[in-house]
Amino acid sequence: MEGEKTKLIEKDEKEEKEEVNEITKDDVDPDPVVEEYDPDKSGAGPIKDRSCTDILCLGLLLAFLVLWVMIAGWGVQNGDPTKLMYPTNSFGQICGQGEHADKPYLLFFDLTKCISLSALTGCPTPQVCVKECPSDSFSPWMEAELPIPEVPSLLGGVSIKDRMKPFCTQDLTQEILDRLSVGQLVERKYCPPWWVHSSNILGRCLPSLTSSSPGNTSGPIPSTETGVVFSDSPTGQISLQTLEKAVQALSKALGLRSLGDKIIADLAASWWFIVSGIFLSMLICLLWIIMMRWTAGFLVWTSMLGTMIVLTFVTNTAYTKYSTMPEDLTPFPWSLNPGDYLERRGTWFFILVLSGSFLALLLLVTVSMRNRVAIAIELIEEGSVACSQMLCTLFFPPLPFVLQGIVLLWGFVIGIYLLTSSSREYRVVMEEDENRLLNCGDICWNPRTNLSFSLGEECTAWADNFTSVCDCSTVGCHFFRYGPSTLAQVLQLINLFGIFWGIFFMEAFGQLVLAGAFAGWYWTFKKPDNLPANGLSASFYRAMRYHLGTVAFGSLIIAILRMIRVILEKVEAKLGKYHQDNMIVKGVLCCCKCCFWCLEKFMRFLNRNAYIMCAVQGNNFCSSAKDAFFLLLRNVARLAVLTGVTNFLMFLSKIVVVGICAALSYILFSGSIKEVSSEIPLPPLNYPILPTILISMAAYLISSCFFSVYEMAIDTLFLCFLQDSEINDGSREKPFYMSRKLMKILGKKNVGSEEDGKTK
Numbered sequence: 001m002e003g004e005k006t007k008l009i010e011k012d013e014k015e016e017k018e019e020v021n022e023i024t025k026d027d028v029d030p031d032p033v034v035e036e037y038d039p040d041k042s043g044a045g046p047i048k049d050r051s052c053t054d055i056l057c058l059g060l061l062l063a064f065l066v067l068w069v070m071i072a073g074w075g076v077q078n079g080d081p082t083k084l085m086y087p088t089n090s091f092g093q094i095c096g097q098g099e100h101a102d103k104p105y106l107l108f109f110d111l112t113k114c115i116s117l118s119a120l121t122g123c124p125t126p127q128v129c130v131k132e133c134p135s136d137s138f139s140p141w142m143e144a145e146l147p148i149p150e151v152p153s154l155l156g157g158v159s160i161k162d163r164m165k166p167f168c169t170q171d172l173t174q175e176i177l178d179r180l181s182v183g184q185l186v187e188r189k190y191c192p193p194w195w196v197h198s199s200n201i202l203g204r205c206l207p208s209l210t211s212s213s214p215g216n217t218s219g220p221i222p223s224t225e226t227g228v229v230f231s232d233s234p235t236g237q238i239s240l241q242t243l244e245k246a247v248q249a250l251s252k253a254l255g256l257r258s259l260g261d262k263i264i265a266d267l268a269a270s271w272w273f274i275v276s277g278i279f280l281s282m283l284i285c286l287l288w289i290i291m292m293r294w295t296a297g298f299l300v301w302t303s304m305l306g307t308m309i310v311l312t313f314v315t316n317t318a319y320t321k322y323s324t325m326p327e328d329l330t331p332f333p334w335s336l337n338p339g340d341y342l343e344r345r346g347t348w349f350f351i352l353v354l355s356g357s358f359l360a361l362l363l364l365v366t367v368s369m370r371n372r373v374a375i376a377i378e379l380i381e382e383g384s385v386a387c388s389q390m391l392c393t394l395f396f397p398p399l400p401f402v403l404q405g406i407v408l409l410w411g412f413v414i415g416i417y418l419l420t421s422s423s424r425e426y427r428v429v430m431e432e433d434e435n436r437l438l439n440c441g442d443i444c445w446n447p448r449t450n451l452s453f454s455l456g457e458e459c460t461a462w463a464d465n466f467t468s469v470c471d472c473s474t475v476g477c478h479f480f481r482y483g484p485s486t487l488a489q490v491l492q493l494i495n496l497f498g499i500f501w502g503i504f505f506m507e508a509f510g511q512l513v514l515a516g517a518f519a520g521w522y523w524t525f526k527k528p529d530n531l532p533a534n535g536l537s538a539s540f541y542r543a544m545r546y547h548l549g550t551v552a553f554g555s556l557i558i559a560i561l562r563m564i565r566v567i568l569e570k571v572e573a574k575l576g577k578y579h580q581d582n583m584i585v586k587g588v589l590c591c592c593k594c595c596f597w598c599l600e601k602f603m604r605f606l607n608r609n610a611y612i613m614c615a616v617q618g619n620n621f622c623s624s625a626k627d628a629f630f631l632l633l634r635n636v637a638r639l640a641v642l643t644g645v646t647n648f649l650m651f652l653s654k655i656v657v658v659g660i661c662a663a664l665s666y667i668l669f670s671g672s673i674k675e676v677s678s679e680i681p682l683p684p685l686n687y688p689i690l691p692t693i694l695i696s697m698a699a700y701l702i703s704s705c706f707f708s709v710y711e712m713a714i715d716t717l718f719l720c721f722l723q724d725s726e727i728n729d730g731s732r733e734k735p736f737y738m739s740r741k742l743m744k745i746l747g748k749k750n751v752g753s754e755e756d757g758k759t760k
Contacts, residue, residue, distance in 0.1 A: 046516055046519050046523065046616055047616075047617060047618050049618075050546050051546065052545075053546060053547055053549055053550045053614065053618070053619065053620040053621065054547075054549030054553045054620050054621050055549050056549070057550075057552040057556060057621075058549035058552050060556070061501075061505070061549075061552040061556075064498065064501070068414075068495070068498045071414065071494060071495060072410075072413075072414045072417070074421075074491065075414050075417030078417075078421035079416070079417030079420040080420050080421075081417060081420055086104075087127075087129075087202075087203040087204055088106075088127075089106065089127050089128050089129050090127045090476075090478045091169075093129065093170075095129035096129075096203070100129040100170075102131055103129035103131050104129075104203060105129065105131070105132065105200055105203055106127055106128070106129060106130075106203055106204050106205065107128050107129075107134070107167055107195070108125050108126075108205070109126040109127070109189065109191075109192040109193070110192070110193065111125070111206075111207065126189050126476070128168065128170070129170075130166060130167055131166065133198040133200050133205035134167070134195040134196065134197060134198050135197060136197055137194075137195065137196040137197050138163065138194065139194035140160050140182050140186065140192075140193065140194070141183065141186050142194070160182050161177055161185075164185065164191045164192070165177065165191075167192050167195060168191040168192075169189070169190055169191075172185075172190045172191070196208075263686075263687070263690060265686065266685045266686055266691070267694075269684070269685060270669075270690075270691045273665075273668070273669075273695075274691055274695055274698070277661055277664075277691070277698065278698045278699075278702065280661060280664070281657060281658075281661045281695070281698060281699035282702055282706070284656075284657050284660055284661065285394075285657055285703050285706035285707070286391075286394065286706070288653055288656065288657060289384055289388070289394070289706065289710055290384060290387070290388045292381065292384040292649070292653075292710075293381045293382075293384035293385050293388070294381075296377050296380040296384070296649065297377045299649060299652065300373065300376075300377050300645055300649070303648065303652075304362065304366060308359065308362055308366075311355050311358055311362065314351065314355040315352060315356045315359055318348045318349075318351040318352035318355060321345075321348040322349050325345040325348065327345060365641075369637065369641055371745055372637060372638050372642075373641055373645065374745050375638060375641075375642070375721075375742065375745055376638075376641050376642040376645040378739065378745065379714055379717050379718050379721065379742075380645065380649060380714055383518075383713040383714040383717055384710075386518055386522075386713050387709065387710060387713055389521065389527070389531065390517060390521060390531075390535055393514060393517055393518070393536055393709055393713070394706055394709050396510070396513065396514065397510060397709060399510070400506045400507060400509060401705070403506040403509075404502075404503045404507065407499060407502035407503055407505075411496070411502070414495050415496075418488050418492050418495060419488075419492070421488055424460065425458060425460055426459050426463040426477050426478060427457065427477070427478065428453050428458075428459050428476075429475070429476050429477075429478050443472055444469070444470035444472045444475055448461075453469075453470055453475065459477040462477060463477050493563075496566065497559060497563050500558075500559040500562045504554075504558045504559050504562075505551055505552060505555040507555070508551045508554050508555045508607065508611060509543060509548075509551050511608055511611045512539075512611040512615055513539050513540050513543050514539075514709060514713070514716070515612040515614075515615040515616075515712065515715075516540075516542055516615035517535045517538075518713045518716040519615050519616045519716055520535045520539065522716070522724075522737060523720065523737055524737075525735065525737060539615065542615070542618075547614055547615075547618075549620075550610075550611070550620060550621045550624070551611075553620075553621040554610060554621055555607075557603055557607070558603060558607065561596055561599060561600040562600065565600070568589060568592055568593050568596065571589070572586075572589050572593075606628065606629060607625070608715065609628035609629075609632065609715070609719060610624040610625035610628050611624070612628065612715065612719045613627050613628045613719065615716075616720065616723070628719065631719065631723065631726075632719075632722075634722075635722050638718075638722075639718075642714070642718055646711060650710070650711060653707055654700065654703045654704065654707065657699055657700075657702075658696055658699045658700050658703060661695050661696060661698075662692055662695065662696040665695045665696070666689075666692045669688040669692060670688055721738055721742065724736055724737050724738050730748055730750045730751055731751050732751055735750045736748060736749075736750055
């Protein structure tokens with residue numbers, strides 16, 4: 001019985017196994033294929049499912065733009081930029097505009113008063129608008145002082161007063177002209193004491209200084225053999241040399257120098273050489289960035305080794321000098337001769353301690369942080385690979401740069417309109433005096449301050465009748481500028497804040513777009529096979545579609561900090577102007593400026609990394625800034641090493657690019673190589689060094705532009721690398737996205753990486 005039961009049980013088990021096998025055969029294909037896990041489809045990296053961030057800040061930005069446009073409208077309605085373009089007479093009226101539309105030129109009564117022209121107080125002589133510059137030389141004062149009565153026939157049938165009238169001030173009425181004598185008109189500064197043959201230069205009547213015969217009064221300035229133009233005038237003898245000094249001083253103030261003409265001529269002759277130098281600098285930058293994938297490690301380790309050798313030599317020399325020199329018997333000398341210090345034992349001890357400390361520190365960093373240095377070098381090389389595989393990113397910075405230029409131009413135009421929408425401002429001016437003091441006593445008294453007027457003091461309230469408060473012949477109240485009203489000053493500050501916000505917004509937008517592009521490159525598992533063809537444009541779309549509010553938030557913080565720094569500078573200038581800047585005030589302001597400078601630098605660094613986290617995760621500004629800050633805090637040693645190595649390489653790269661462009665342009669334009677000069681026709685230049693300077697400046701700007709992209713790539717890859725190290729473990733479901741060299745440095749690897757065929 002037991003045997004039969006055992007057979008029945010075995011039979012039942014066999015039947016059950018056959019049923020299971022039949023079910024398995026029906027459900028499973030005869031050639032089973034296991035679907036391969038693709039990390040590029042896992043959703044790592046810049047997430048696609050994101051929403052708009054920091055909408056409130058975006059609304060605040062739009063509201064400010066509306067306010068900015070309203071300020072621009074007010075400025076356009078009340079301002080007049082032509083006030084700054086055309087010459088202005090002593091009454092603040094524009095020559096060639098309004099009631100002086102038929103008088104486009106400005107004439108100085110006594111140009112010799114402009115010899116010591118000061119930008120703060122102006123030229124202390126009446127200035128009037130005239131229809132034409134004087135075509136002859138004439139002295140009404142001298143003619144009036146002649147012992148014979150005025151004979152119009154001697155003056156071509158025209159009286160002295162009629163000849164003076166076109167050059168007199170606008171407040172001279174016919175009644176005053178008839179009542180006062182020629183001498184009184186000159187003394188009361190209604191009319192000029194003399195004038196000379198002049199030419200129009202930028203709307204100003206400046207003397208034609210070519211000498212001619214004494215009898216010529218219709219051509220250039222007549223002069224005697226001694227160079228005297230007028231031997232008698234209320235201001236003394238007027239010589240040709242005095243006029244030359246006056247013209248030179250006024251020309252300097254107006255920027256009318258021959259240097260400018262020569263520079264413009266050189267630019268016109270060599271512009272295509274300069275353009276060629278700009279393209280050459282772009283090519284060198286591009287090649288240098290591509291070469292960094294092979295040369296970064298060599299440059300870093302070679303530089304560190306060379307620095308160690310130099311420090312070792314300096315330390316050894318200092319020790320030798322210190323050990324062989326006798327003790328210093330005299331006090332430490334304060335001398336301008338460096339050799340005096342090198343003869344002292346204490347100096348070499350200081351050099352020994354300093355160089356030895358730096359050598360020990362460098363050795364310690366090299367030994368203890370060699371892995372971190374290797375990681376930094378590998379990330380720099382990876383940045384070069386990313387830039388070379390996404391060349392379009394290198395040519396993206398001109399877009400934010402152009403947008404920043406538009407913002408700056410917009411703010412500048414608004415500022416000009418706000419500046420010229422203000423009222424006229426008059427200042428006290430005087431003739432040249434050794435002590436620059438008025439010395440007019442009680443006859444020149446300010447009723448408001450109950451003190452004597454000082455040079456440069458505002459006198460707008462008495463501009464129309466200054467003689468009522470200051471009846472001093474050497475002092476006048478002349479137009480100074482268009483001074484801003486309180487409302488205009490407030491609007492000007494808002495305009496300045498708008499410029500800051502707009503420029504920082506465009507800069508931040510560019511950083512966010514580049515961060516998204518490079519983050520997409522890092523989080524692609526199989527490079528370059530699976531790299532998206534539109535990485536930069538996709539990042540641009542995400543930034544425009546979802547994260548303008550985040551950009552507005554970050555740039556607003558920087559704009560506020562910059563505005564506070566500007567206000568501190570203005571406060572310091574005001575206190576210095578009124579002599580309230582004692583040592584305590586200076587110390588407090590210095591501490592405040594230093595603190596806000598450091599705070600702005602820190603926020604710029606934090607914002608940059610916040611934009612990277614936002615580009616990857618799609619979070620708002622605060623969340624991204626918090627994640628970036630704590631991620632970097634957990635890897636502060638790696639951050640310090642990477643920052644130091646990157647700054648050194650970027651500095652070295654800029655020197656190389658600028659040095660190559662400057663050397664080539666100097667060799668070309670200096671004619672050092674005769675073979676090159678004979679093959680390339682060079683234009684004749686007044687200053688052969690000018691194209692070299694311009695090409696060097698352009699090379700620096702272009703290298704800064706290119707290497708800013710490179711730095712953004714390195715920073716983005718570094719943050720992504722830190723994220724990769726924390727959230728992934730190398731399994732098939734969570735593989736590392738970093739390069740094999742980085743995994744080797746960290747002692748990590750991906751499971752089944754050989755089968756995955758990963759080619760990084």
